[in-house]
Amino acid sequence: MTRPLPPAIFAIGKNYADHAAEMGSAPPEKPTVFMKNPACVISNGQDIVIPPICLEPHPQVDYEGELAVILGQDTRDVAEADALTCISSYAVANDVTARWWQKQGSGGQWIRGKSFDTFCPLSDPVDAAHVSDPQNLTIKTQVNGCCVQEDSTSNMIFSVATLISQLSTGLTLLKGTILLTGTPAGVGHAKSPPTYLQDGDVVEIEIDQIGTLRNQVRLD
Secondary structure (H helix, E strand, O other): OOOOOOOOEEEEEOOEHHHHHHOOOOOOOOOEEEEEOHHHEEEOOOOEEEOHHHHOOOOOEEOOEEEEEEEOOOEOOOOHHHHHHHEEEEEEEEOOEEHHHHHOOOOOOOHHHHOOOOOEEEOOOEEHHHOOOOOOOEEEEEEOOEEEEEEEHHHEOOOHHHHHHHHOOOOOEOOOOEEEOOOOOOOHHHOOOOOOOOOOOEEEEEEOOOEEEEEEEEEO
8 A cells, every 4th residue: 555645744954963064065054945746755675776867977865863843733933841642653764865856956846856756665564662762872873784874863963852842833734744854974975976876776774673674766
């Protein structure tokens, strides 16, 4: 059964200081917010498909292991102290990114580079009641069995509660909205030389208490 598409996907950039540094940026003073097309969501086990447009002018598709938050109610102007009560479930996410389209191809806007079809793999959701503390979870990303990212959500610059409270100020987050909370250091773009996803690669992302997301990469 195909999962229903979310009404919106909000995502946060540079929410771990080490990742901001590896991308050449200082830690942000306010959350860096962008969106992804809801149509780019796929499930655990489905392929990440790299379209030809993401091979030009050069290979560029990258992984970003993240904690995903799913809202269980319409949320507006919620206080930080109450923000976690608005969450229905958590999931493991991969904020797949075409770096040239993110940085050079779209006039300074990130959305297109983040929104190609299949560029938002999500695991099955886990009820929020089963996650004791969203700020005390280990995220681990492996590509072809090699660990490339490992960190704790305790190192987020802006906590889950802070993000929900700030995003909902003056803005209604509809029930079912997905929030991607940022990725730790270790992305392929930051390696020397940069290392991007290739046909046949397998990306596995594991988060404590939530589960594992596994997707193979293929060329379109």
